[in-house]
Amino acid sequence: xxxxxxxxxxxxxxxxxxxxxxxxxxxxxxxxxxxxxxxxxxxxxxxxxxxxxxxxxxxxxxxxxxxxxxxxxxxxxxxxxxxxxxxxxxxxxxxxxxxxxxxxxxxxxxxxxx
Amino acid sequence: xxxxxxxxxxxxxxxxxxxxxxxxxxxxxxxxxxxxxxxxxxxxxxxxxxxxxxxxxxxxxxxxxxxxxxxxxxxxxxxxxxxxxxxxxxxxxxxxxxxxxxxxxxxxxxxxx
Numbered sequence: 001x002x003x004x005x006x007x008x009x010x011x012x013x014x015x016x017x018x019x020x021x022x023x024x025x026x027x028x029x030x031x032x033x034x035x036x037x038x039x040x041x042x043x044x045x046x047x048x049x050x051x052x053x054x055x056x057x058x059x060x061x062x063x064x065x066x067x068x069x070x071x072x073x074x075x076x077x078x079x080x081x082x083x084x085x086x087x088x089x090x091x092x093x094x095x096x097x098x099x100x101x102x103x104x105x106x107x108x109x110x111x112x113x114x
Numbered sequence: 115x116x117x118x119x120x121x122x123x124x125x126x127x128x129x130x131x132x133x134x135x136x137x138x139x140x141x142x143x144x145x146x147x148x149x150x151x152x153x154x155x156x157x158x159x160x161x162x163x164x165x166x167x168x169x170x171x172x173x174x175x176x177x178x179x180x181x182x183x184x185x186x187x188x189x190x191x192x193x194x195x196x197x198x199x200x201x202x203x204x205x206x207x208x209x210x211x212x213x214x215x216x217x218x219x220x221x222x223x224x225x226x227x
Contacts, residue, residue, distance in 0.1 A: 032213050038155075043118070043204055043218030051213050088155055094213070101170055102216065104157040 002027050004093050006105035014113050015083055021076040021108045023091030033074045034092040034102070035065055044090060050074065061085070086112045117141050118219040120205050126225045127195055135190045135222045137205030145169075146188040147206040147216065148180060157204075163188055195226045 007022040025031060032051050036044040048059025055067040065076045074091060088109050094102040118139045127133055139146065147170070148160040161180040162170035168180070177193040188205060202223050206216040 034215060036218075041221075043206075043220050044157075044216075045218065046215040049215055090157065101159055101162075107155045107157070109155075 002093060002101070002103045004091050004103050004105035006089075006091055006108045008108050009106065010109045010111065012111045012113060013081055016080050018079050019077065019081050019085075019110065021089050021091075021110065023074045023076065023105060025072050025074060025091075025093045027072075027093060027095070029095070031093050031095040033065075033067060034094070035059065035063070035074075035076050036090045036092060036104075037061075038088040038090065038107075040087070047076070047089075081110070081112045083112050083114060085110060118205055118207055118217050120203075120219040120222050122222060123220060124223050124225075126227065128227055129195055129197060131195050132191070132193045133195060133224070134192070135203055135205075135224075137188045137190070137219055139186055139205075139207040139217070139219075141207060141209075141217060143207040143209050143217070144185055145208045145210060145214075146182065146185075147208075148188065148190050149204040149206065150174075151202045151204060151221070153201070161188075161190075192224075195224075197226050200224055200226045 003026045005024045013019045034049045035047040038044045048057045050057045050067045058064045063078050088107045091105040121136050145164045147162045150158050163182040166182045179191045182188045202221045204221050205219040208214040208216045
């Protein structure tokens, strides 16, 4: 069955430090990959998506992600985080064998400290 | 302009009651979804409609019934509420499926006492 694994449930980091949030997907067929962010008491909003083409995808708020087919990974990175980046981050996959469904990972809580 | 709206934002009710949550999107999307997010932030798809047709119906109790009167609306009715139904329920919409990102509403926090 399709699955998305976010390897870290929580990532504490100091302000202005770089961060990487890790995501692995399971599908062996073509998939579409997404990163969403959820700020406290809000719905999810799209950070970036990979459909095809260049494996390095740039998103909003300075985030980027790299699609790696051989490692079935789609890790999210930011070179310098701000306090305002504190939020829950979700990796998601659609396409694959899941049909119409988008499968979400369990989320990674990014906590940026001053 | 609110893209995806849900009402109510908070819902506190007692076990055994029946309640509804309403969702509307003004994005012109043809696919809408209901998700349940538990206290550990895990997001689980419940239902999805495409052009008013049910296309995803996950394993949820039949006490939950979605209804899509038109493409812009997807409501969720819950009968005989139980303590375990307490969660945040999110409505979302997308232009299509698979390749299109989803736009989420602000959520409805349901508390069953």
